[in-house]
Amino acid sequence: MAQDIIDSTNPDYVMRRIRELYISDSTVTLVMLGRCTWARRYVDWEIQASLRAPQGGLPNGLLAIKLPTFPENGIFPERLNTNLLSLEKKNAGYDCYARWLSYPQSSDALWAAIEEAFQHRRTHARWIDNPRDRFGYNRQCG
Numbered sequence: 588m589a590q591d592i593i594d595s596t597n598p599d600y601v602m603r604r605i606r607e608l609y610i611s612d613s614t615v616t617l618v619m620l621g622r623c624t625w626a627r628r629y630v631d632w633e634i635q636a637s638l639r640a641p642q643g644g645l646p647n648g649l650l651a652i653k654l655p656t657f658p659e660n661g662i663f664p665e666r667l668n669t670n671l672l673s674l675e676k677k678n679a680g681y682d683c684y685a686r687w688l689s690y691p692q693s694s695d696a697l698w699a700a701i702e703e704a705f706q707h708r709r710t711h712a713r714w715i716d717n718p719r720d721r722f723g724y725n726r727q728c729g
Contacts, residue, residue, distance in 0.1 A: 598632070598721060605629075606636045613637075615648035615704045618667055620687070623728035625662040631722045634666045638684075638717040646712060648704030651687035652697075663687070669716045684714045 593604045610616065616637035624630055637647035651667055663671070670685035686704055691697040 598723075602632055602636050602721075605633055606639070606641070609633075610637060610647060611641070613647055614645075614708065615650055615701055617701075618649070618651040618664065620651050620653045620657045620661065620663065622656060622658055622661065625664045626726035626728040627664075628722035628725050630664050631666050634664060635717060635721055638666075638670070638715050640712070645708040646715060648701075648706075648708050649685040650700055650704040651685065652691065652700075653687065653689045655690050657690075666717070669718070670714070682711055682714055684711045684716075 593601050593608075595601055595604075610633070616633065618624065618630065618634060634649065637649055640646045649667065649670060651663065653661070667685055667687075671683050671687065684707055686700060686707070688696070688700050691700065
């Protein structure tokens with residue numbers, strides 16, 4: 588039986604095990620955005636692992652969904668935000684890799700957003716910005 592906890596303090600090992608055990612057969616990563624999602628190190632690590640293309644493969648599509656509890660002035664995880672369209676990138680002719688949506692009101696809306704994130708794996712991978720630096724610890728969420 589596989590162990591649910593990756594018992595290591597080595598971030599590279601943890602990242603590799605996250606990809607091998609939890610996201611190796613996935614094509615789109617959904618980031619469910621709550622009030623403190625931005626502050627969680629494993630959210631950052633999973634987003635980073637999702638944006639890495641496996642050898643001979645494609646990175647995962649990246650779609651964030653604002654939960655009903657997400658505050659009006661809520662904060663996106665930094666690595667997600669880096670991969671969303673900014674005004675500067677848009678003005679420079681860039682597009683973005685990741686997408687977000689408010690909590691979907693129908694399964695059709697959710698399905699369409701997932702499909703778009705899936706397609707971006709092939710069409711927008713050149714826009715991925717995935718810096719190596721990652722959270723060492725959870726951040727304070729007040």
